Amino acid sequence: MKIGLIAALVLFASAGNAAEISATDQSWSVDPKFEKTDKVRLALSGAACVPDTNQCLIVNDEKKYAEFFTIGPHLLRPGRVIKLLPDTVDGVEMDEIDAEGVVFLNGSFYITGSHGLSRKTGELKPSIFHVFRFAVDANAGLPAFEFNDDDVAPTIDSTPKLRGIIKDQAELAPFAEVKLDKNGANIEGIAAQGSDLLFGFRAPLVGAGKDHAVVLRVDANRLFGKGKPAAKLHTLKLEPGLGIRDMAVAKSGVLLLAGPSGEAKGEPSLWLWDGTSATPTKLGTLPGIAPSEKAETVLVIKDDATSLHLLVLFDSILDGGPREYIVRL
Numbered sequence: 001m002k003i004g005l006i007a008a009l010v011l012f013a014s015a016g017n018a019a020e021i022s023a024t025d026q027s028w029s030v031d032p033k034f035e036k037t038d039k040v041r042l043a044l045s046g047a048a049c050v051p052d053t054n055q056c057l058i059v060n061d062e063k064k065y066a067e068f069f070t071i072g073p074h075l076l077r078p079g080r081v082i083k084l085l086p087d088t089v090d091g092v093e094m095d096e097i098d099a100e101g102v103v104f105l106n107g108s109f110y111i112t113g114s115h116g117l118s119r120k121t122g123e124l125k126p127s128i129f130h131v132f133r134f135a136v137d138a139n140a141g142l143p144a145f146e147f148n149d150d151d152v153a154p155t156i157d158s159t160p161k162l163r164g165i166i167k168d169q170a171e172l173a174p175f176a177e178v179k180l181d182k183n184g185a186n187i188e189g190i191a192a193q194g195s196d197l198l199f200g201f202r203a204p205l206v207g208a209g210k211d212h213a214v215v216l217r218v219d220a221n222r223l224f225g226k227g228k229p230a231a232k233l234h235t236l237k238l239e240p241g242l243g244i245r246d247m248a249v250a251k252s253g254v255l256l257l258a259g260p261s262g263e264a265k266g267e268p269s270l271w272l273w274d275g276t277s278a279t280p281t282k283l284g285t286l287p288g289i290a291p292s293e294k295a296e297t298v299l300v301i302k303d304d305a306t307s308l309h310l311l312v313l314f315d316s317i318l319d320g321g322p323r324e325y326i327v328r329l
Helices: 005-014 161-168
Strands: 020-023 044-049 055-060 065-072 075-083 099-105 108-113 131-135 157-159 186-193 196-203 212-219 231-237 242-250 253-260 269-273 281-285 294-303 307-315 323-328
Touching: 020 281, 044 186, 044 242, 044 307, 055 099, 055 108, 099 196, 099 242, 108 186, 108 196, 161 212, 186 253, 196 242, 212 242, 242 294, 253 294, 253 307
Parallel strands: 044 099, 044 294, 099 186, 186 242
Antiparallel strands: 020 323, 044 055, 055 065, 065 075, 099 108, 108 131, 131 157, 186 196, 196 212, 212 231, 242 253, 253 269, 269 281, 294 307, 307 323
16 A cells, blocks of 8 residues: 555654655756846746646746746756836836746746845845736646737736735734845745645744744735735744745645755755644755755656655756755655
């Protein structure tokens, strides 16, 4: 009889063991290069795929566009660019989105900006306080509408509501629009569960030992509808100093890629969360990663009863430097 993923994790946890995580020796390539400049290729920050297709979307934290790509045998093949944010909104100039995560939910891709101050300068940029949504064809994995990298298609929705929702949360409000080195709020991942979007924060860390990361749950449709939707804040016990650096949807729950909340270097680790408890299960650390390498994106490429096959991409490595990992349970 096959044992399910969650049951297997419970057995590992009760035995005091982590799952086995190993890097494969299979190299991955990116051909052609991601658009449009090396500055962007060094700043890929999140990716997600349409289920049952090889069509995916990747975002970056430098520009106002995302890029489609396909996954082949050990190959990422970049495709067309889609512009998400116009150059001005209500007369206000828009800079980069600082996109930090993308998820596919109920026929649409959702992309989130960081909703935090610039890490280097502390500058407040209105352009980063947006969440975007656009529909794609479930079979082709691409939009049915016309799109390009010069204009924003009218069928692309955006909302600035999350900015106010963050300020409405008692535990988040003191950290809203505060610099990262002061434990300021900064989103770095997005996932989905049911009809809800889950926004994972790199910071703030909360709790007496700063060992809890936060996830903000908001109904996706209400976020883009009229009025301000209700939200729920989850505080997740990880380890001191660890924030959420990316999220992905697995069959058994939400996969968390954790790393240092601040600029300190440290080993990235993987956790599995059921979406309700305050104590995610630690799967283990990712092996073979140099201190200077920043694991930024986790993508589930195979998910079965006994293992997860993951593709991890890195900030500050051209085209993300994709590496494959297997989590054996």
